[in-house]
Amino acid sequence: MEKKILLVYKSVTGFTQKYAEMIAQEIDCTLMELKKTTAETMSGFDTVIYGGRVHAGTLEGLKDAKKLFQQSKASQFIVYATGAIPNASTKTIEEMWSQNLSPEELLHIPHFYMQGGLAYEKLPLPDKLMMKAFSAMMKKKKDKTEDEKVMAEAISGSYDISSKEYIMPLVALLK
16 A cells, blocks of 8 residues: 655745655655644645755754644654755755754654755845855855855855756655
C-alpha cells in the first residue's frame, strides 16, 4: 500500500512554493499552505513534509509545523529549507540545521536544503532593509572566507537558480 504524503509549506517570496510544486510533480502528494494546516489534517497522512525559507538563520514555520506533526497521527516528518545560502556553503547550511533541529532531530528527521535565490522585489520591507544592510556589510568586509565571498555575491541582487536537481535527494527518499 502506498503511503499518503502531505507536503506543507510556508512561502514568502515564492521559492518554497515553487519547490513544493516541483516535488508534487515527482511524487503523489497533497500540497497545503502551513496556515491552512491542522494536526487533524496531518493525521490523514502517513508522511508530512514541511518546507520553509531560511530567514536570519531560522527555518520559518518549522516550530509550528513540528508542533502540528507531534499532535497528529502521521508517522514520518521530513523537512526542506529554501534560501539564498549558496549550496556550496555547506558549513553555513550545517550551522543553520543545527540551529533549527536538535541533535536528536538531526539524526531522525530527514532534512534537505534547496537553494532558490533572492527576490528583493517580493521581500517584506523589514527583510529587504536587513538584506541590503547585510549585503553592504559583506561588501565592505576585508579578509572574507570563501563562504563569505560566495554569500556576498549571492545577496548582491535578485536572482533565481531554483532547479529540479535540488529536489532529487528528497524525491529519492520517498520513492
